Amino acid sequence: MNIFDIMGPIMVGPSSSHTAGAVRIGLITKTLVGGNVKKADIGLYGSFAATGKGHGTDRAIIAGLLGMQPDDMRIPMSFVVAEKEGLKFKFENVNIPNAHPNTALLHVENEYGNICDVQISSLGGGRILVNKLNGIEVNCSGEKPTIIVRNIDKPGYVAEVTSMLASKNINIATMRLHREKRGGEAVMVIEVDEKINEESIKWLSSIKGVLNVTYIKG
Amino acid sequence: MAFGSVKEILEKCTKDNIEFWQAVIHDDITERGTTEEESFEKMRIMWEAMVSSADDYEPDIKSNSSLVGGMGGKFEKYSEKGESYCGDFVGEVIKYALEMGENNACMKRIVAAPTAGACGVMPAVLIPVFKRNMADEEKIIKALFTAAGIGQVIAERAFIAGASGGCQAEIGSASAMAAAALTFIKGGSNEKITFASAMALQNLLGLVCDPVAGLVEVPCVKRNVIGAMNALSCADMALAGIGNIIPLDEVIDAMREVGESMNVNLKETGCGGCANTPTGIRIKKELMGEE
Numbered sequence: 001m002n003i004f005d006i007m008g009p010i011m012v013g014p015s016s017s018h019t020a021g022a023v024r025i026g027l028i029t030k031t032l033v034g035g036n037v038k039k040a041d042i043g044l045y046g047s048f049a050a051t052g053k054g055h056g057t058d059r060a061i062i063a064g065l066l067g068m069q070p071d072d073m074r075i076p077m078s079f080v081v082a083e084k085e086g087l088k089f090k091f092e093n094v095n096i097p098n099a100h101p102n103t104a105l106l107h108v109e110n111e112y113g114n115i116c117d118v119q120i121s122s123l124g125g126g127r128i129l130v131n132k133l134n135g136i137e138v139n140c141s142g143e144k145p146t147i148i149v150r151n152i153d154k155p156g157y158v159a160e161v162t163s164m165l166a167s168k169n170i171n172i173a174t175m176r177l178h179r180e181k182r183g184g185e186a187v188m189v190i191e192v193d194e195k196i197n198e199e200s201i202k203w204l205s206s207i208k209g210v211l212n213v214t215y216i217k218g
Numbered sequence: 219m220a221f222g223s224v225k226e227i228l229e230k231c232t233k234d235n236i237e238f239w240q241a242v243i244h245d246d247i248t249e250r251g252t253t254e255e256e257s258f259e260k261m262r263i264m265w266e267a268m269v270s271s272a273d274d275y276e277p278d279i280k281s282n283s284s285l286v287g288g289m290g291g292k293f294e295k296y297s298e299k300g301e302s303y304c305g306d307f308v309g310e311v312i313k314y315a316l317e318m319g320e321n322n323a324c325m326k327r328i329v330a331a332p333t334a335g336a337c338g339v340m341p342a343v344l345i346p347v348f349k350r351n352m353a354d355e356e357k358i359i360k361a362l363f364t365a366a367g368i369g370q371v372i373a374e375r376a377f378i379a380g381a382s383g384g385c386q387a388e389i390g391s392a393s394a395m396a397a398a399a400l401t402f403i404k405g406g407s408n409e410k411i412t413f414a415s416a417m418a419l420q421n422l423l424g425l426v427c428d429p430v431a432g433l434v435e436v437p438c439v440k441r442n443v444i445g446a447m448n449a450l451s452c453a454d455m456a457l458a459g460i461g462n463i464i465p466l467d468e469v470i471d472a473m474r475e476v477g478e479s480m481n482v483n484l485k486e487t488g489c490g491g492c493a494n495t496p497t498g499i500r501i502k503k504e505l506m507g508e509e
């Protein structure tokens with residue numbers, strides 16, 4: 001923890017896990033789907049469901065989906081802002097077996113009709129973990145620049161992606177591979193030390209067999 | 219690398235012939251790969267945010283649950299009559315601690331120090347000091363580095379979240395940090411800084427985290443008051459030349475041991491202590507019923 005995790009962050013109260021973390025859940029979901037979020041179905045689990053209302057968890061998640069940062073004074077009024085910006089949303093309490101006690105499930109749609117399903121937990125101190133993206137386990141925090149590559153599960157993709165990063169002088173901090181089933185869809189979650197430019201992301205997307213590339217700036 | 223002990227900080231101070239806050243800022247510069255100016259400026263922004271949060275207080279609003287709100291305003295009115303036990307200065311500390319705690323509960327902007335629940339302790343002691351010209355802005359910022367250094371060691375060796383170690387980890391840590399800041403401001407030596415901090419944490423050992431209905435409101439807002447008051451008395455004791463038998467690093471380790479052996483009902487689950495009183499249970503039921 002650096003000293004500004006101790007003296008800081010500046011945030012809208014009352015809780016780093018249930019409010020600041022909830023804003024970050026909304027923010028990262030917005031990044032993952034891209035563009036402006038127009039529709040969101042949100043499920044709250046565990047302590048989020050039990051004490052979320054008192055902590056403003058619902059308003060915080062919506063604030064994040066609208067692109068507000070955890071210190072944005074408009075968080076308490078985010079429902080009003082959502083109405084103005086045409087974001088329709090719905091909350092319900094859900095049960096997710098074996099999930100972290102502060103977890104949200106989001107099904108969101110952006111202005112172009114792109115859809116994204118995520119499961120994200122708030123770990124405390126404002127830190128979060130994306131558990132699942134479109135049904136596949138990714139377990140990334142989004143603190144570092146992160147590339148999420150969805151591809152067809154065939155040999156060679158990992159080498160292609162990593163050699164491209166090497167050629168751009170980008171150092172990989174961590175890398176994890178997940179897949180649904182053999183020959184199905186696979187996901188690479190790559191955390192890197194430096195920010196990546198748009199052109200490299202485009203290049204990655206153009207590789208044959210790569211279905212989709214998402215970049216989280218960190 | 220963050221310091222693993224207060225002893226390490228003190229050794230660095232002696233070796234490089236620097237002050238406590240300088241050891242902390244130097245470490246931050248290496249850790250985050252930044253400059254001294256940037257780091258100092260960033261801390262100044264934290265201070266500004268504390269002050270503007272205090273300015274933001276509204277005595278007429280309540281939290282969502284209506285459990286807290288208005289206490290800071292009430293206390294200010296009472297204190298102004300000049301009949302309180304605590305007097306003008308301490309009265310103002312209490313007022314700010316209540317106001318910050320209430321600001322947090324009312325979804326206003328605050329500075330987590332070290333956590334949102336304990337956000338009132340540092341500003342409650344520092345703003346009255348600043349307003350009375352007992353320290354200029356530069357000195358306050360150096361005091362914040364001093365406090366952050368101690369908080370960082372606590373986070374390394376133990377914990378700073380109620381969910382991990384009970385309220386001693388939140389309000390206790392904030393109080394230890396504030397005591398260090400206050401001692402530094404009055405020119406206390408490094409040794410006195412650590413004595414004040416050790417006393418403050420030691421006094422709050424065992425404090426449980428028992429928020430009613432799981433909300434950072436009851437008993438949290440008033441706990442900020444005890445954290446701030448405890449910091450004042452411990453800083454004054456240290457400045458008076460009173461030491462502490464157990465060194466700060468060891469008090470931190472004791473806090474960890476106590477926190478680890480605490481029942482989970484007493485670690486932010488909202489199942490024990492104040493939360494588990496008949497009134498606490500009733501409030502929880504009422505609030506849940508609304509949802």
Ligand code: SF4
Pocket residue numbers: 335336379380381384385386388389426427428429433434435437438439441486
């Ligand atoms: S009781 Fe728990 S939630 Fe409240 S201030 Fe203390 S540690 Fe934080």
